[in-house]
Every structure is written in C-alpha cells, then in structure tokens.
Amino acid sequence: AQSVAQPEDQVNVAEGNPLTVKCTYSVSGNPYLFWYVQYPNRGLQFLLKYITGDNLVKGSYGFEAEFNKSQTSFHLKKPSALVSDSALYFCAVRDISGGYQKVTFGTGTKLQVIP
Amino acid sequence: EPEVTQTPSHQVTQMGQEVILRCVPISNHLYFYWYRQILGQKVEFLVSFYNNEISEKSEIFDDQFSVERPDGSNFTLKIRSTKLEDSAMYFCASRFGSGGGDTQYFGPGTRLTVL
Numbered sequence: 763a764q765s766v767a768q769p770e771d772q773v774n775v776a777e778g779n780p781l782t783v784k785c786t787y788s789v790s791g792n793p794y795l796f797w798y799v800q801y802p803n804r805g806l807q808f809l810l811k812y813i814t815g816d817n818l819v820k821g822s823y824g825f826e827a828e829f830n831k832s833q834t835s836f837h838l839k840k841p842s843a844l845v846s847d848s849a850l851y852f853c854a855v856r857d858i859s860g861g862y863q864k865v866t867f868g869t870g871t872k873l874q875v876i877p
Numbered sequence: 878e879p880e881v882t883q884t885p886s887h888q889v890t891q892m893g894q895e896v897i898l899r900c901v902p903i904s905n906h907l908y909f910y911w912y913r914q915i916l917g918q919k920v921e922f923l924v925s926f927y928n929n930e931i932s933e934k935s936e937i938f939d940d941q942f943s944v945e946r947p948d949g950s951n952f953t954l955k956i957r958s959t960k961l962e963d964s965a966m967y968f969c970a971s972r973f974g975s976g977g978g979d980t981q982y983f984g985p986g987t988r989l990t991v992l
Contacts, residue, residue, distance in 0.1 A: 805986045864925055
C-alpha cells in the first residue's frame with residue numbers, strides 16, 4: 763500500500779521569503795506524485811506532478827517541487843512567497859497497483875504567509 | 878478551461894434521509910471518482926468508476942453509498958440513509974485516460990451537513 767506523510771501541520775513564512783512544504787512517500791513501485799492546493803471553501807486545485815524525467819518539476823503560480831528518490835521525498839518549494847499563497851497544501855501519490863489509479867492524499871499542510 | 882462542476886455547493890439534510898450529490902466531469906474524461914474530506918481531516922478516496930461500473934471502492938463506501946452515470950454528462954453519488962458521520966465535503970474528480978501520469982481534476986466540492 764502506498765502512503766504519503768506531511769510532517770508539518772502548519773508552515774509560517776514571511777512574504778518574500780522562500781517557502782518549503784515537506785512531503786515524503788512510500789510506494790512499492792515507481793511513484794507518481796502530485797501537489798494540490800485548497801483555498802478556503804474551495805476545491806482542490808492541481809499544482810504540479812512528477813511522473814518521470816527531471817527531478818525538479820515546475821508548476822502553477824511559481825511553485826516547483828523536487829523529487830528525491832533516495833530520501834523518498836517530494837517537497838514543494840517557491841522562491842518568494844506571496845500572501846495569496848496562504849492555503850492548505852496536499853501532497854498525493856498515485857497508486858497504480860489496482861489499475862484504476864486512485865490518489866492517496868497526505869494530511870495537508872497549512873501555509874501561512876505573513877505580510 | 879474545462880472544469881469539473883458539482884451541485885449543490887451545500888446540502889443540509891436530516892439523519893436517515895437520502896441525498897444525491899451531483900457532478901459534471903470534464904466532457905472527454907473517462908474515469909470518475911468521489912472523495913470526501915471530513916472537516917479538518919485529510920481527503921479520502923471513496924470510489925472510482927469507469928465504463929459504467931465501479932472499478933474500485935474503499936471500506937468507507939458501504940451499502941449506503943451508490944454511484945451512477947445516468948446520462949452522458951452527470952455522475953452522481955447517492956447516500957441512502959445519511960448518518961451524522963457522513964457530514965463532510967464531497968469532491969468529485971475526473972481523469973481522461975489510464976496513463977500513470979494522467980492528472981485527476983477535482984470539482985469545488987459539496988458540503989454535506991447531516992443534522
């Protein structure tokens with residue numbers, strides 16, 4: 763079975779500073795990894811994904827994530843945080859063993875960008 | 878940009894009543910999903926649907942739940958006799974193909990409140 767861990771319930775960062783939201787995963791085969799963002803009272807918006815290729819993946823709104831196979835991590839990063847980035851961020855892994863590829867989510871990390 | 882839509886945005890019901898949550902997936906997508914998120918908790922997989930049948934379901938998806946694609950556009954989740962613990966945000970998602978890298982796109986969710 764696959765799983766995702768987000769060790770931080772909340773991350774606080776000052777506007778303009780770089781941000782990192784941590785994620786580690788566990789899968790039996792090759793991981794397909796995703797980041798989603800949830801704004802208050804909104805649904806889940808896709809940010810970026812890693813399937814194969816370059817370990818640094820670029821996504822929406824200036825976010826990027828670095829896949830590290832040896833550390834089984836997929837941390838979300840942004841060079842300069844904006845107040846509007848404040849939201850709930852979910853890391854997710856695709857389980858393909860069953861063939862229909864449900865997504866398993868982490869518990870979420872609340873990002874608070876302080877003006 | 879095409880998107881997944883869900884209605885209603887908020888549903889309030891009495892315990893024991895039946896509810897139907899509706900979703901319109903992205904038009905050319907073939908795989909459909911329901912997830913739920915109890916307040917303050919992580920997003921949990923409920924069921925996947927492909928080729929007019931359930932392809933996978935979680936232990937949460939018991940006999941009280943059913944899904945249907947009654948026509949070419951709608952995808953519904955029915956809860957036959959709601960319980961207090963069914964109160965949650967329910968998300969519909971859709972995906973085009975079976976490729977491992979294919980992204981699931983989520984709707985804005987329906988907040989179900991069972992009184």
